[in-house]
Amino acid sequence: MKxxxxxxxxxxxxRHSWYQGPQDDFIYLLMEVRQxxxxxxxxxxxxxxxxxxMRAFADFLEKKNNHVIYLxxxxxxxxxxxxxxxxxxxxxxxxxxxxxxxxxxxxxxxxLSNLCADLSxxxxxxxxxxxxxxxxxxxxxxxxxxxxxMESFYRFMRKKxxxxxxxxxxxxxxxxxxxxxxxxxxxxxxxxxxxxxxxxVTTVVEMxxxxxxSYIGRIDKENFIWPxxxxxxxxxxxxxxxxxxxxxxxxxxxxxxxxxxxxxSRLSFLINVKLICPLEVIKKxxxxxxxxxxxxxxxxxxxxxxxxxxxxxMRGVYWAHMPAYADLNFFSHNRKLPxxxxxxKTKMHCVSHAIEQSLDYAYAHHIQRLMIxxxxxLLAGIHPxxxxxxxxxxxxxxxxxxxxxxxxxxxxYADGGIVGTKPYVSSANYIDKMGxxxxxxxxxxxxxxxxxACPFNSLYWHFYDRHDALLRKxxxxxxxxRIWDKMKVEDKESILTQADNYLENIEKL
Numbered sequence: 400m401k402x403x404x405x406x407x408x409x410x411x412x413x414r415h416s417w418y419q420g421p422q423d424d425f426i427y428l429l430m431e432v433r434q435x436x437x438x439x440x441x442x443x444x445x446x447x448x449x450x451x452x453m454r455a456f457a458d459f460l461e462k463k464n465n466h467v468i469y470l471x472x473x474x475x476x477x478x479x480x481x482x483x484x485x486x487x488x489x490x491x492x493x494x495x496x497x498x499x500x501x502x503x504x505x506x507x508x509x510x511l512s513n514l515c516a517d518l519s520x521x522x523x524x525x526x527x528x529x530x531x532x533x534x535x536x537x538x539x540x541x542x543x544x545x546x547x548x549m550e551s552f553y554r555f556m557r558k559k560x561x562x563x564x565x566x567x568x569x570x571x572x573x574x575x576x577x578x579x580x581x582x583x584x585x586x587x588x589x590x591x592x593x594x595x596x597x598x599x600v601t602t603v604v605e606m607x608x609x610x611x612x613s614y615i616g617r618i619d620k621e622n623f624i625w626p627x628x629x630x631x632x633x634x635x636x637x638x639x640x641x642x643x644x645x646x647x648x649x650x651x652x653x654x655x656x657x658x659x660x661x662x663x664s665r666l667s668f669l670i671n672v673k674l675i676c677p678l679e680v681i682k683k684x685x686x687x688x689x690x691x692x693x694x695x696x697x698x699x700x701x702x703x704x705x706x707x708x709x710x711x712x713m714r715g716v717y718w719a720h721m722p723a724y725a726d727l728n729f730f731s732h733n734r735k736l737p738x739x740x741x742x743x744k745t746k747m748h749c750v751s752h753a754i755e756q757s758l759d760y761a762y763a764h765h766i767q768r769l770m771i772x773x774x775x776x777l778l779a780g781i782h783p784x785x786x787x788x789x790x791x792x793x794x795x796x797x798x799x800x801x802x803x804x805x806x807x808x809x810x811x812y813a814d815g816g817i818v819g820t821k822p823y824v825s826s827a828n829y830i831d832k833m834g835x836x837x838x839x840x841x842x843x844x845x846x847x848x849x850x851x852a853c854p855f856n857s858l859y860w861h862f863y864d865r866h867d868a869l870l871r872k873x874x875x876x877x878x879x880x881r882i883w884d885k886m887k888v889e890d891k892e893s894i895l896t897q898a899d900n901y902l903e904n905i906e907k908l
Contacts, residue, residue: 403428403488405481405499407507408435408449409798411456412673413629415500415528422465428488429453430470433479433612438506439792442616444625444761446607447600448795451627452672459629473606481507482514489520497522501534503714503800505721529673530714531560531707537715546816547716550575553708560678562685562707563700575704576648576697583833584653584661588646593660594638595624596631615741615792616758624760625668625795632669639664640683645693648701652766654834656748659756663764664702667796670710677706705765713804716818727807728783729815730866736776736785737905745908747854748840749830750775761795766833768794769823773810777824778858779902780865783813821875826859847894854901854908861898864891 404417406429417425431450450472457469468488470477478484488494497515501524502508515522540555541547554574557563563570584590601620626635639647643662650662669675681703688699717724739745743755753767763772768790776786783806790806791797808818827844831837837844842853847860863870863879871880883891901908 400424400495401426401493402496402498403485403492403494405485405497405511406456407500407502408453409503409672410500410527411452411629412527412529412676413456413459414676417500417525418460418463418465422463426466426468426488426492426494427457427460428468428470428485429457430477430481430484431472432470432477432481432484433472433610434481436472436607436612436614439788440613440615441792442758442761442795443604443607443614443618444616444623445792445795445797446612446614447603447618447623448625448627448668448761449672450603451598451600451623452674455628456674471606472610472612481510485514489518495520498525500525500527503527503798505717505725505799527673529676530711531556531677532711532715534715534718537712538719540715541719546820547712547719547818548820549708549712549818552712552715553704556707556711560681560707562681562703563688563696571696573696576700577704579697580648580701581652581833582649584650584655584835588650590655590658590661591642593624593665594635596626596634598623616761627674629674632666632675635669636664636666636675636680636683639666640687640694644684644687644698644702645691645695646698648695648698651701651764652833654749654764654766654771654830654836656752656834656836656839659760659762661764665762670706671796671798671801677710681707710801713801713808713818716804716808717800720814720817724807724814724817725787725803727814729813730780730869732777732780732811732813733782734780734785734902734905736781736789737779737908739906739908740772740789746841747775747908748842749834749836752836757793761793763794768805769810770825770829770833773806774824774830774855775858777811777822778855778862779905780862783807783811786811821873822862822870824859824862825855827853827855830855848897852897854898857894857898858901860891860894861902864895 402425404425404427406427436446457467460467470484478487497518499511502511537552540552558567599621600623604618604620626632647662655661666680670677684699684702687694740754743751743758745751749771753763753771757763787803787806791799791802804818807813812819812822827837831844843851844853846852847856860883863883870876
C-alpha cells in the first residue's frame with residue numbers, strides 16, 4: 400500500500416521506528432510552509448534553524464534510499480499549508496494511506512486530525528517516540544488536584560527511569576539541590592566561550608526575504624552559529640558535559656551583562672526538534688556525575704531536573720489544559736507590550752541586555768526570561784497574549800507546548816496557580832543579587848521615587864497593591880503584604896504615584 404508519511408519540522412527523530420524497517424511503499428513529506436512561518440512573528444535565526452535542520456534530516460532519509468518529497472519555501476508546488484500540500488501529494492502520487500506522528504502543538508493536532516477525517520483514504524497516527532511521558536500521564540498523576548506540584552511529579556519520574564536513584568531513594572538521600580543552584584557569578588569565574596557551528600546561510604535568508612516572510616531579530620548570514628544536525632547536537636552535548644556541566648548547577652540562575660551563554664547547554668532547540676533524545680542527554684549527565692569528581696550532585700541534579708522534571712511537566716500541563724489554557728488571564732491584565740521589546744531600547748540595563756541578547760542570538764536563559772523580561776511584563780500588567788506572542792516568536796527553542804505553560808503559567812501567573820504556587824515577581828534587589836547590571840544602569844536600584852528610581856521597585860509594590868484581593872491570602876506571599884501594611888500612608892502613596900507615572904509613560908522607560 401503506497402503510504403504518505405508526514406514529518407513536521409519538530410519531528411526530526413533519527414531513531415524513530417519508522418526508519419528501521421523496509422521502506423519501499425513509503426513516501427516521506429517535509430515542507431517549509433507559510434502557515435508555520437507566519438502564525439507568529441518568528442526570529443530570523445529560528446526560521447533558518449528549522450529550515451536547515453529539516454533539510455539535513457531530508458538528506459539523512461535520502462541517503463538511506465527513502466523516497467522523500469521536500470517542499471522548500473520557494474518550490475512552485477508548495478501550497479504553503481499542511482492541508483493543501485498533503486491533498487496535492489495524495490492526488491499526484493496515488494497515495495492509498497496517510498500516516499503522521501502525534502503533533503506537539505494543539506493547533507496542528509486538531510488540523511491534522513480534521514484533515515485525515517475528511518480524506519477518502521485511511522490514516523494512522525504514531526507516537527513520536529521522544530517524550531518520557533504519555534500526553535495524559537501528568538493529568539492522570541494529579542487527578543482531582545487543582546494545582547500540580549512539580550516536585551512530586553519529578554520524584555515520580557526519577558523513580559520511573561531510575562535516574563540518580565538507590566532503589567526507591569535518591570542516591571544522596573536528597574531529591575533536590577535547587578538551593579545550591581543560585582550563586583552569583585564572581586569576577587574570577589572563568590566562562591568558556593560557547594561552542595559555535597559556523598556556516599554561511601546567505602542563500603536561505605535571501606529566499607526568506609524574497610518571499611516576504613516577516614521576522615524579527617538579527618542574523619550574521621555568513622556565520623550562523625547554531626547546530627542543526629544530530630551530529631552537531633551530540634558535539635554540543637559533549638562540549639557541555641566536558642566544559643560547562645562542572646559549573647552549571649552553581650550558576651544556572653546567574654545573569655551577566657557581557658555574557659550570553661554562560662554555563663548553559665543550549666541544547667533545547669535540538670531536543671525540541673527531536674534531533675537528540677532527552678533520555679540520552681539525561682543518561683550522559685548521570686554518567687558524568689558517576690565518573691568525574693568535578694561533576695557534583697548539585698550540578699548533575701540541577702540539570703537533570705530541568706529535562707526529566709520540568710520539561711515533561713510543562714508538556715503534561717499543556718495537554719491537560721489546552722485549548723482553554725491559551726485564554727487564561729487571572730489578573731485581567733490588558734496593557735500592550737512596549738515597542739522597545741522589539742528593539743531593546745530601554746534605559747533599564749537588565750531588560751535592555753536581555754532583549755538585545757534575544758534579538759542577537761534568539762536565545763536567553765531561564766532566569767532572563769522569568770525574572771527580567773517576564774518579571775517586568777507581569778509587574779507592568781501586559782496582556783498575556785502579547786507576552787505569549789513575543790516569547791513564542793523570539794526564541795529558537797520556542798514551540799507553543801513548552802512556551803505557553805512557561806510564559807502564561809510560570810512567568811505571568813495567568814493560569815491562577817496551576818503551574819506556580821505564587822507569582823514570580825521581584826524588585827531590583829533580586830536582579831542585583833543574581834547579576835551585574837545595576838551599577839551601570841541609568842536607574843538607581845536603591846530608590847523607589849524620582850526620575851532615577853528603578854522601575855522594578857515601585858512597580859513591585861504597585862502589583863501587590865492592585866491585586867490585593869487575589870493574592871493576599873496566598874500563604875507564600877503573605878509576608879509581603881505585612882511589610883506593605885506597615886508602611887506609612889504617605890510612603891505608599893508616593894510609591895503608587897511613581898508606578899502610575901511609569902506605567903503611563905512606559906514607552907519612555
